[in-house]
């Protein structure tokens with residue numbers, strides 16, 4: 025039995041390989057144990073028409089890769105009409121009843137258990153349309169089998185900003201926790217994980233880490249957790265273990281979970297880059313996002329972080345229904361005042377299942393456009409993803425354009 029996972033095209037990312045899906049790797053590991061041969065087909069590199077034959081083709085998709093999943097799945101079905109095409113990931117989980125007919129099976133929720141069900145159903149020729157898992161995956165005893173990855177996906181070179189390297193053997197992704205207890209109105213995490221965070225056992229993390237170092241000699245990591253420093257007790261225990269291994273990593277966290285002690289532990293345990301969700305430097309808009317932070321808190325956290333030579337990346341959203349000349353001027357002033365050197369700017373994209381998606385009218389959103397590219401960059405000229413109810417698209421662009429030009433001039437996009 026042969027299953028090929030298809031890596032969808034993500035031309036808006038600087039290096040799509042540096043964000044290899046751990047979800048695909050976990051499922052590949054389980055399927056391999058069930059006797060499947062697992063392949064990876066990279067649609068970023070190869071024409072879909074050249075994809076080799078398999079029994080099953082798998083897609084793990086988000087809202088912004090979903091349109092490409094449909095295109096690729098259609099091409100596969102034309103070439104191999106007898107093969108099955110299956111889809112899972114955050115988008116089918118959040119919007120399960122709006123998935124294109126082309127997909128033979130749709131995986132909703134985490135999928136360690138349901139992928140095993142699919143495997144035995146496939147053998148008996150009884151696969152079904154929906155595989156819905158309500159139980160949580162085991163995040164402690166199953167380790168992603170990195171031997172399934174070709175070297176170019178296993179050890180990437182662009183995990184740190186500007187291609188910086190702290191070790192010459194590349195970097196890989198790792199996950200210590202899953203979920204987030206917050207409920208930001210634009211973020212799908214609360215819909216996906218029911219506002220719950222699960223922590224891996226320190227021993228389990230250490231076993232995986234030692235394997236990565238011993239077998240692959242990799243010491244650089246992208247920590248994929250939503251809010252790395254959320255639980256001080258867990259975080260301290262984890263850092264005490266990490267310190268022993270002389271590693272380097274980047275992570276993301278919330279500014280209300282940053283202080284002097286946390287920064288010290290981050291640095292000592294090998295953190296060299298921190299991403300923080302600023303979203304906007306305007307308190308009123310932060311309230312509308314239910315972000316539960318203020319601009320003063322962001323600036324206080326920056327003060328703590330600046331005591332160490334971390335690279336700090338601030339995440340902003342552009343093209344929201346709350347944009348006005350004032351809010352964007354606030355962002356610009358914030359960047360200047362705090363000497364922000366690294367900003368990641370994403371197009372505002374309310375995901376299915378989020379407060380902003382479910383209550384569009386309340387938030388002045390008429391519709392969401394098909395253009396799903398998230399990263400704002402000079403390669404992708406800025407066009408908002410939403411149509412507002414209160415002003416025309418031209419007026420919206422007119423408001424946002426000066427900030428976009430400012431970011432481009434600063435070479436932040």
Ligand code: SF4
Pocket residue numbers: 204205206207208211212213214250251278301
């Ligand atoms: S934006 Fe970050 S803090 Fe807010 S819910 Fe999502 S993951 Fe949690």
